[in-house]
Amino acid sequence: MYQYDQYDQAMVDARVDEFRGQVLRRLSGELTEDQFKPLRLKNGLYLQLHAYMLRVAIPYGTLNGRQMRLLGDIADKYDRGYGHFTTRQNIQYNWIKLDDTPDILAELATVEMHAIQTSGNCIRNISSDHMAGAAADELVDPRPYAELLRQWSTFHPEFDYLPRKFKIAVIASDTDRAAMRLHDIGIQIVKNDAGEIGAKFHVGGGMGRTPMIGPMIREFVPALQMVSYAEACLRVYNRYGRRDNKYKARIKILVHEIGADEYRRQVEEEFAHILTLGLEPPQAEFDRIAAFFADPGLESGVLDKVDRSDPDFALWLDQNTAPHKQPGYAVVVISLKPTGGIPGDATADQIRLMAELSTAYSLDELRVTHTQNIVLPHVKKADLYTVWQKLDAAGLGSANLDLISDIIACPGLDYCSLANARSIPLAQKISQRFADMDRQRDLGELKLKISGCINACGHHHAGHIGILGVDKRGIENFQLSFGGSEAADTSLADITGPGFSEDGVVDALEKATNVYLAQRAEGERFLDTYRRIGMAPFKEAIYG
Amino acid sequence: MKILTGNDLASGDVVWWDGKGWSRDVNDAVDVGDAADAILAAEEAALRVNVSYAIAATRDQHGVRPAHIKDRIRALGPTVRLDLTLKPGDTGAANRVI
Numbered sequence: 001m002y003q004y005d006q007y008d009q010a011m012v013d014a015r016v017d018e019f020r021g022q023v024l025r026r027l028s029g030e031l032t033e034d035q036f037k038p039l040r041l042k043n044g045l046y047l048q049l050h051a052y053m054l055r056v057a058i059p060y061g062t063l064n065g066r067q068m069r070l071l072g073d074i075a076d077k078y079d080r081g082y083g084h085f086t087t088r089q090n091i092q093y094n095w096i097k098l099d100d101t102p103d104i105l106a107e108l109a110t111v112e113m114h115a116i117q118t119s120g121n122c123i124r125n126i127s128s129d130h131m132a133g134a135a136a137d138e139l140v141d142p143r144p145y146a147e148l149l150r151q152w153s154t155f156h157p158e159f160d161y162l163p164r165k166f167k168i169a170v171i172a173s174d175t176d177r178a179a180m181r182l183h184d185i186g187i188q189i190v191k192n193d194a195g196e197i198g199a200k201f202h203v204g205g206g207m208g209r210t211p212m213i214g215p216m217i218r219e220f221v222p223a224l225q226m227v228s229y230a231e232a233c234l235r236v237y238n239r240y241g242r243r244d245n246k247y248k249a250r251i252k253i254l255v256h257e258i259g260a261d262e263y264r265r266q267v268e269e270e271f272a273h274i275l276t277l278g279l280e281p282p283q284a285e286f287d288r289i290a291a292f293f294a295d296p297g298l299e300s301g302v303l304d305k306v307d308r309s310d311p312d313f314a315l316w317l318d319q320n321t322a323p324h325k326q327p328g329y330a331v332v333v334i335s336l337k338p339t340g341g342i343p344g345d346a347t348a349d350q351i352r353l354m355a356e357l358s359t360a361y362s363l364d365e366l367r368v369t370h371t372q373n374i375v376l377p378h379v380k381k382a383d384l385y386t387v388w389q390k391l392d393a394a395g396l397g398s399a400n401l402d403l404i405s406d407i408i409a410c411p412g413l414d415y416c417s418l419a420n421a422r423s424i425p426l427a428q429k430i431s432q433r434f435a436d437m438d439r440q441r442d443l444g445e446l447k448l449k450i451s452g453c454i455n456a457c458g459h460h461h462a463g464h465i466g467i468l469g470v471d472k473r474g475i476e477n478f479q480l481s482f483g484g485s486e487a488a489d490t491s492l493a494d495i496t497g498p499g500f501s502e503d504g505v506v507d508a509l510e511k512a513t514n515v516y517l518a519q520r521a522e523g524e525r526f527l528d529t530y531r532r533i534g535m536a537p538f539k540e541a542i543y544g
Numbered sequence: 545m546k547i548l549t550g551n552d553l554a555s556g557d558v559v560w561w562d563g564k565g566w567s568r569d570v571n572d573a574v575d576v577g578d579a580a581d582a583i584l585a586a587e588e589a590a591l592r593v594n595v596s597y598a599i600a601a602t603r604d605q606h607g608v609r610p611a612h613i614k615d616r617i618r619a620l621g622p623t624v625r626l627d628l629t630l631k632p633g634d635t636g637a638a639n640r641v642i
Contacts, residue, residue: 026553033594047551049617050556050621099554342624413613414617422617424622425624474611476613
């Protein structure tokens with residue numbers, strides 16, 4: 001994986017020193033909260049319901065063992081013994097003290113980590129496929145392209161005060177595991193008819209209060225012109241984005257209002273101008289970056305069989321591992337969704353255990369998924385049983401990947417100052433109601449996503465089943481929706497009708513899954529059945 | 545009653561105005577009547593509280609109850625981690641918040 005050069009390290013170290021001074025000035029009263037707030041947010045420090053919250057960036061979700069170990073140590077030393085992995089592949093700590101923050105950032109800098117680009121109206125931490133570099137179905141590893149964009153976007157002076165925050169995802173396979181078309185810019189690395197590598201651009205996607213699927217703006221941009229094309233996309237947005245209205249300030253509104261064709265025309269005009277300036281990165285620089293990702297040390301001739309004699313292990317194997325591009329290896333997805341647990345939370349001990357397992361069994365690599373799970377990307381099939389035993393002993397052995405209990409849930413009103421309703425207790429109730437694993441497997445792939453407010457951090461618009469918590473005259477209320485997808489068949493979910501109480505929505509969910517079980521055709525997922533038969537039978541069961 | 549709340553500047557802890565200073569326990573909160581703005585201005589200026597504001601509340605047999613669920617959760621702590629709240633041994637605390 002990428003390693004800092006002297007410039008990267010110097011920038012991050014300088015940023016820590018700068019923030020240390022800003023904190024001291026705030027604590028002395030030299031800075032007011034109004035003056036300090038944008039400075040702390042630039043360093044990932046929010047003030048939430050109970051305390052300060054620090055969001056640490058994990059570029060394209062990739063970590064090494066040393067970094068993961070430190071994340072566990074920080075949870076113990078500065079927080080309350082746990083961390084929360086987010087839907088943008090980052091980690092959040094919920095109980096941070098302001099005067100500890102510079103020390104935390106200094107410790108993070110020792111392992112090439114920081115909290116830059118985790119807040120504010122800038123280009124946020126760039127996300128990617130959590131199976132990058134390992135997936136059997138990828139064209140190339142998308143991370144060198146994501147890293148190129150990271151270097152371009154970090155502290156980019158032109159894009160540090162955009163109309164609103166800006167999220168970019170990069171993938172390199174037709175199987176979208178990063179919700180690519182629901183980002184401000186979604187990039188798919190592709191090959192053209194001439195066999196050249198380049199980028200397909202989707203622009204203007206997003207969730208939030210106005211969900212939109214990003215239209216395709218350009219079919220193919222040569223790889224080394226990708227940064228310039230992104231710059232053109234941003235420049236048009238920066239010029240015309242709605243700064244007068246926060247709720248209409250995201251790029252999706254601009255693209256929607258002027259139309260994809262007009263937006264494309266303006267981007268192409270800007271792109272043509274940028275190309276005359278010769279600002280593209282040299283091939284040698286891209287090659288330098290790509291070399292860090294080239295080969296993590298995969299061996300050939302490795303045993304390609306797994307002993308399935310332990311039935312519990314076999315269930316986990318089938319559910320929580322994916323094919324690796326190298327024979328004899330598998331991609332392991334560690335579920336952070338035990339029955340009744342808090343989606344995305346992991347204790348300091350669990351975080352350190354996952355770090356140890358990555359070092360011992362996964363070529364020192366881990367990934368954070370946007371679905372709030374953790375990936376060990378390069379595990380030899382011969383080691384899978386040992387890895388599973390160690391995970392299971394630590395409460396990390398849930399065999400529920402992509403099943404109804406593998407729920408995305410934002411922190412909700414238990415932690416978040418923006419939330420209107422509690423997401424986590426609802427996720428816990430649902431996972432308890434559907435705790436029977438045979439029943440879960442019978443229901444099959446069913447992606448359930450819960451947001452505690454319209455900002456949609458829980459991706460409810462993209463859930464096969466989505467739930468949105470709202471405030472109904474001071475009482476929590478939950479809107480149910482069906483038919484969303486964040487995969488290659490991206491779609492936005494349809495609201496069923498009037499909302500429910502917390503218990504009511506769990507009951508409604510059960511009725512909806514019963515409709516699916518009664519009406520599904522051979523091989524159909526919940527989503528497929530919904531798309532075929534429509535809302536009416538579900539509505540009748542829920543409200544009839 | 546009208547009570548005052550905010551966060552401690554250095555720790556971020558949720559605090560409540562008790563008439564003389566800032567308490568971590570909502571049950572210490574006092575009715576400030578019409579004095580909210582003056583108290584908040586003085587306390588913010590003295591760096592004794594951060595992001596402070598006035599809210600409506602009532603007092604019942606369990607103590608002071610903020611009018612809005614968000615402030616009731618602030619007063620208790622996360623309902624999903626009672627071990628981290630001010631009442632770790634009170635299993636009914638979360639239900640009373642709702």
